[in-house]
Amino acid sequence: MSSAILTHLGAMSVEQFLAEYWQQKPLLIRQAFADFTSPISPDELAGIACDVDTARLVIEKGGKTPWEVRHSPLRKRDFTKLPPTHWTLLVNDMNEIEPDLQDIIDPFRFIPDWRIDDLMISYAVEGGSxxxxxxxxxxFLLQGLGQRRWQISTQAVSEENFIPNLDLRIMREFVPEQEWVVEAGDLLYLPPNVPHYGVALGECMTYSVGFRAPSRADLLEELLGHWMELPEAQQRFTDPKRSLQSDPTIISEQDLERLTDFVMEALPDRARVKAWLQEAMVQANDEC
Structure with missing residues (x-):
């Protein structure tokens, strides 16, 4: 697999993909990476899962409970008593664990580095999901070994449609609208919030290149956490030359105005937010 940045996705230019598909609708590209051979074997992935804290075993049937999830660090004996079907091993941050696997991510760097999160590799047996x-x-879901059936839907998903009391957010009802069976080298792109369901058809491996999507709450929490460490954030409210107030149980309109100005004057302006974002996003990318 070439580590050069992609210029085309199948017959489609990257520019067309960005204009028509990115964050808009799914796309399946057959043999996007022709003759792709998985650079890591299932046994090697299982060995790595015993040494890191980013692995999970998902056992749909045959575990202690339906959809049992076993979190890392996993042990070798976790793999010796697994059922013959319907289980999946997933390991996140594989590009950090095995730096050579950065070659899997490099072709997708037509999306800027600050948006790229990690490479997850999954191994599944028959029925694994x-x-x-x-x-x-x-x-981007790159099939690395074997076959997987993907089904997707475009219907909105309500919070009530998730099965309660599970470690996974699994939909209770799912009605597929499109279905494909993918093989090694096939690539499926999914934008956010598209319901999808992948099931292994025999032994298979999938390489998932995920993209960082911070929420407003995430950014505000980090920004304000940074801002509160600065001296101006430590300044206390003052109110010299107060007017006499007849009712001490209320906050006067004058006090509300002063408090509002006190808070608003401390907020960073647009230029300072942009400077912080530039530094924070670069730092987050360097840590990945």
Missing amino acids: VGPHIDAYDV
Whole structure:
């Protein structure tokens, strides 16, 4: 697999993909990486899963409970008593664990580095799946070994449609509108919040390139956390030359105005937010 940045997705130029598909609708590209051979074997992935804290085993049937999830660090004996079907091993941050696997991510760097999150690799046996679900981020799903059946829907998903009391957010009802069977080298792009359901048809591996999508709450929490460490954030409210107030149980309109000005004057302006974002996004990317 070439580590050069992609210029085309199949017969489609990257520019057309960005204009018509990115964050808009799914796209299947047959043999996007022709003659693709998985650079890591299932046994190697299982060995890595025993040494890191970013692995999960998902056992749909045959575990202690339906959709049992076993989190890392996993042990070798976790793999010796697995049922013959309907389980999946997933390992996140594989590009950090095995730096040579950065070659899987490099072709997708037509999206800027600050938006790229990680490479997750999954191995599944017959029937293995993580259930019908949605992701809050964009993902390219590259089939690395064997076959997987993907089904997708375009219907909105309500919070009530997720099965309660599970470690996974699995949809209770899922009605597929499109279906494909993918093979090694096929690539499926999914924008955020598209319901999808992948099931292994025999032994298979999938390489998932996920993209960072911070929420407003995430950014505000980080920004304000940074801002509160600055001296101006430590300044206390003052109110010299107060007017006499007849009712001490209320906050006067004058006090509300002063408090509002006190808070608003401390907020960073647009230029300072942009400067912080530039630094924070670069730092986050360097840590990945």
